Amino acid sequence: MAATTTSSMPSGFGICTTAPDILYLPELVFGGLVWVLVASQYILPNNPMAWVMFVSLFCFVMTLVWMxxxxxxxxxxxxxxxxxxxxxxxxxxxxxxxxxxILSYITIIISFSPTSQIYKTYVSATVFAHVATVLYFIHTILSAIRWKHF
Incomplete structure (x- = not known):
């Protein structure tokens, strides 16, 4: 996948065929999975999982708006x-x-408790959060390349 080197940015269905814009859908899917998995568990008021919820919800909404x-x-x-x-x-x-x-840290802490369902849910959310991180990082690099060519 190469970044678009033309002087215009794609629109319409062109975002489904050019890098980095093709990454919008996987970002939405993996970010949405993090959001749903973390939201499906009870979050204590002083738990740092609130930051994870904020990030997943904020990035989901903003990525949808950008798309x-x-x-x-x-x-x-x-x-x-x-x-x-x-x-x-x-x-x-x-x-x-x-x-x-943060999600990895909380997952490690929860691994010592006997509630295995919460642990399995957080492990899945942790994997999806790391995948989303990589997708956003790749999108950042390809966006920088596109910006440089303007």
Missing amino acids: IIFGFGCHRDRSSWAAADFAYHGLAAFFYLSAAV
Whole structure:
């Protein structure tokens, strides 16, 4: 997958065929899985899982908004949109990295308790959070390449 080197950003179904925009759907799927798996368990008020919930929900909604903006062509081929795409995905990658680390830590702590169903759910959420982190990181790199070519 190579980044688009033309002077315009794709819109419509073009986002389903060009890098990095093709990563929107996997980001939504894996981010949504993290959100659903963490939300399916009881979260204590002082638990750092609230940050994981915030990150997964925020990134899910914002990625959906970005996908809609690019899908409907509302970005009007400006390099500022390429810069904003790079900045958002860089922030999302950083947020997901922090959430994945917190989720890994909580999963290790829960592994010592006898509630194996919660543990299995958190292990799945941890794996999906790390996959989402990698997807957002790759999207950030490809967005930076696209921004550089404007």
